[in-house]
Amino acid sequence: MVNLELYRVFYTVAKCGSLTKAAEELYISQPAVSQAIKQLETQLGTSLFNRTHKGMELSAQGGALIFEEVERALGLLNGVEDKLSELRHSATGTLRIGASETIFQYCLADKIVDFHKQYPQVRFELISDVSPKTIEQLKMDRCDIGFLNLPIESDEDIVVTDSIMLLNDVFVAGEAYADLKGKELSVWDLQRYPLLLMEEHTVARAAIDHFSKSLGAPLQPAIEIDSWGFMKKLVADGMGIGCIPREYARRRIEEGQLFELDVRPAMPSRSVGMALARNANVSFALRAFMNLFKRKN
Amino acid sequence: MVNLELYRVFYTVAKCGSLTKAAEELYISQPAVSQAIKQLETQLGTSLFNRTHKGMELSAQGGALIFEEVERALGLLNGVEDKLSELRHSATGTLRIGASETIFQYCLADKIVDFHKQYPQVRFELISDVSPKTIEQLKMDRCDIGFLNLPIESDEDIVVTDSIMLLNDVFVAGEAYADLKGKELSVWDLQRYPLLLMEEHTVARAAIDHFSKSLGAPLQPAIEIDSWGFMKKLVADGMGIGCIPREYARRRIEEGQLFELDVRPAMPSRSVGMALARNANVSFALRAFMNLFKRKN
């Protein structure tokens, strides 16, 4: 098996037409080049060059037969270097983002649109899954960055970079409960109403459960739902009182379809974080995308 | 600039999915492979593999991006080795033959046809030129083998392999000179007839000149010609007496259009030789072709 470095020497000599010039180009001495060619010739069992007084020229039945293929091969390998280097120094390639549908919708959609305007060369791959699954995706190198509902279990292979958004869970109701507008309520008061809560095994639900239990007033849902959008609709239709991050319900609240109950104490805010696999490559594009979420001080 | 050998390691690891197996395949130790990959990764500035408990898998934003190109490049370089090796071990490629038109016609035509039947894969390049020029062609690597009218000046860069055919120059005439049939003649007798001789600066002419001068009876041509075919026609038409290798005029003699004069002493025979450039590659095809001219003992 031939040492591939010899092909680089071969190519350079062929292009320069001279051992001496090739040596300069390769930043090695002329005898080194001479020996390399000799070695390649013996290993291939063929003389590749005609030695003339003015230098080296490809022999018709040796070097000339292989020159173009060697050229293409070296071109490909150079391309490989360039490709990766470009990937690190300019915003190209693919950005694989993992997050829950909710986070995509409420936290990322705008950012992704903005980013795409600025760097149209970057392709997106959006992988929507619940936060624990997103962590798996990160570990399995199925996505480059994940956006997670915090807190998550600490994990060796995952680096949580930042908290990019605060979520404030609030209780909301529709016109059917207009009498509650402006009234100060406690968690105990809520137990008397039909509650619409996010389904179990979600960070949002865990937050409510933990909050209500720690106050000694566990809340039971009348209806469990797996989508914020659906919850908002049902609550607006008067099905009961919902618990939802204020940020997700902003529009309906502004439009008056929903109003926020004045529950005290308020639930502590949750946050959405940004996570990377510990050993992942951080491409230029990824870094640029992450910058969109830098805290503005 | 990345050491190209590292790509071979990269490729093998990618295919094997394991450092350990790649090490076996490459006949080097596992740590050597581990280090090579590490080195390639640092030189390319990117991690190429995901290390898992079951081995190495290409990372989506690293190795997977370059794998196919590396594969193609290595394929090309392997192809190069195969191509040259095939060229030495089977009859393929191109055979570039240099010779004078005459030699092509009278000595080589049949052989080339035979060879082509046996090795249809071999392409021919026929370069017809006078013998001294053919020597130049050999030196300049424009042909692989030359067929020359001997003798030639001895030359450092040329190896004359063999004498493949004897040429016996004889004097011939047509029916116009029928009275000379069967008569024994000397060179002096010939001086009285119009002679058709090959033009100067050819081996054939030099042979006649040398022969006649050494006998003290230099022969002057009435007509100088540059083609044996034309000479045969003119002689047959009665323009004079021609001097031509018997081998070239065989058909016309057999058909009775020409007859051979009984000149004594006869001219010494000349020969056609086979010549190679001293440093040339001898491909399998070339060797096979040369075998056609082996003396049959």
Next chain:
DNA sequence: TCAATCTATAACTTACGTTTATAGATATTA
């Protein structure tokens, strides 16, 4: 918990590629 399989790392060794120095060959210039 033990055995089997991975990869990673450190320290040592060796062999390959490089350099230096020089010779030889050919063409160009005076």
Next chain:
DNA sequence: TAATATCTATAAACGTAAGTTATAGATTGA
């Protein structure tokens, strides 16, 4: 016809990069 310049080839000495051995650490499955 020297003398100079410019090629490549070769030998010997050298130094480093690549490979080896040995071992650790991590994960999986019996």
